[in-house]
Amino acid sequence: MEYKTYHRDIVMGHSVQLLGWPHTKLQSPSSLGNSLPVFVKILEALNNGSCRFEELSEKDVAELDERHQAKIASGELSDAKPQKI
Numbered sequence: 001m002e003y004k005t006y007h008r009d010i011v012m013g014h015s016v017q018l019l020g021w022p023h024t025k026l027q028s029p030s031s032l033g034n035s036l037p038v039f040v041k042i043l044e045a046l047n048n049g050s051c052r053f054e055e056l057s058e059k060d061v062a063e064l065d066e067r068h069q070a071k072i073a074s075g076e077l078s079d080a081k082p083q084k085i
Contacts, residue, residue, distance in 0.1 A: 003028050007068050015061050020051040 011017050022045045032038050045051035071077040
């Protein structure tokens with residue numbers, strides 16, 4: 001999964017969202033360092049179901065996109081640049 005383009009590729013592209021991510025920022029586990037407790041926390045969240053993907057309705061996708069675009073407009077988030085082909 002490409003974390004920088006999560007909204008475009010996952011939320012908009014597949015109509016699902018990741019719920020219960022055990023860290024404040026959604027990022028690749030490989031960039032979280034090498035501390036075992038971090039990975040244990042992720043594994044426990046996946047195993048107990050608190051971290052999971054949930055299917056979204058068209059209405060939910062539109063609302064999430066609206067909020068995402070507002071955050072980009074306000075400068076809270078930067079827009080992900082498309083990757084070169």
